[in-house]
Amino acid sequence: MITTISSYSTNYKGSSDKVVRKRSWADRRFERVVVRLAAASLLFVILFTGFTLMKSDASGEHLAEPAAGExxxxxxxxxxxxxxxxxxxxxxxxxxxxxxxxxxxxxxxxxxxxxxxxxxxxxxx
The missing domain is CATH 3.10.350.10 (LysM domain)
Structure with missing residues (x-):
C-alpha cells in the first residue's frame, strides 16, 4: 500500500515509545496555585491602578465646601x-x-x- 506523507501519520498503527503519564494530584494542585496567584496579582494591579487614578484627581486648588462646624x-x-x-x-x-x-x-x-x-x-x- 502506497501512502502519502500526510496520510502516513494517520494510518500508522505502530507502537510508540512514549509513555503517557497521568498528571499527579500534586502537579494539578501546583497548577491551580499558580493560576490563583496570577489572578490575585492581576486583581491587585487593577485595583492599585484604579485607586491611583482616583487619588490623582484631587487638587489643592478646588476645595470642597466647609462642613458645619469647620x-x-x-x-x-x-x-x-x-x-x-x-x-x-x-x-x-x-x-x-x-x-x-x-x-x-x-x-x-x-x-x-x-x-x-x-x-x-x-x-x-
Missing part, C-alpha cells in the same frame, strides 16, 4: 502649617497629626502655603 481662614504672609497647627493644638496633642489632618482636609500635596490661600480647619480643632 472654620475657614485666609493665609497671611509668613503663615506656615506649623504655626497654624501650633495655634490649634490642645494639651497632649501631636502637632504632626494636626498638620496631617490639615493637609488631608485641604488636599495639599506639600506644606507650603501662599498668602491669600483659603485653609479649612476641621471641626475637631
Amino acid at each position: 472654620k475657614v481662614i485666609y493665609i497671611s504672609p509668613g503663615d506656615t502649617l506649623w504655626s497654624i497647627a501650633g495655634g490649634l493644638r490642645k494639651e497632649g496633642e501631636d502637632l504632626r497629626r494636626i498638620i496631617y489632618d490639615l493637609k488631608e482636609r485641604n488636599n495639599l500635596s506639600s506644606s507650603t502655603l501662599k498668602a491669600g490661600q483659603l485653609l479649612i480647619i476641621p471641626a475637631d480643632y
Whole structure:
C-alpha cells in the first residue's frame, strides 16, 4: 500500500515509545496555585491602578465646601502649617497629626502655603 506523507501519520498503527503519564494530584494542585496567584496579582494591579487614578484627581486648588462646624481662614504672609497647627493644638496633642489632618482636609500635596490661600480647619480643632 502506497501512502502519502500526510496520510502516513494517520494510518500508522505502530507502537510508540512514549509513555503517557497521568498528571499527579500534586502537579494539578501546583497548577491551580499558580493560576490563583496570577489572578490575585492581576486583581491587585487593577485595583492599585484604579485607586491611583482616583487619588490623582484631587487638587489643592478646588476645595470642597466647609462642613458645619469647620472654620475657614485666609493665609497671611509668613503663615506656615506649623504655626497654624501650633495655634490649634490642645494639651497632649501631636502637632504632626494636626498638620496631617490639615493637609488631608485641604488636599495639599506639600506644606507650603501662599498668602491669600483659603485653609479649612476641621471641626475637631
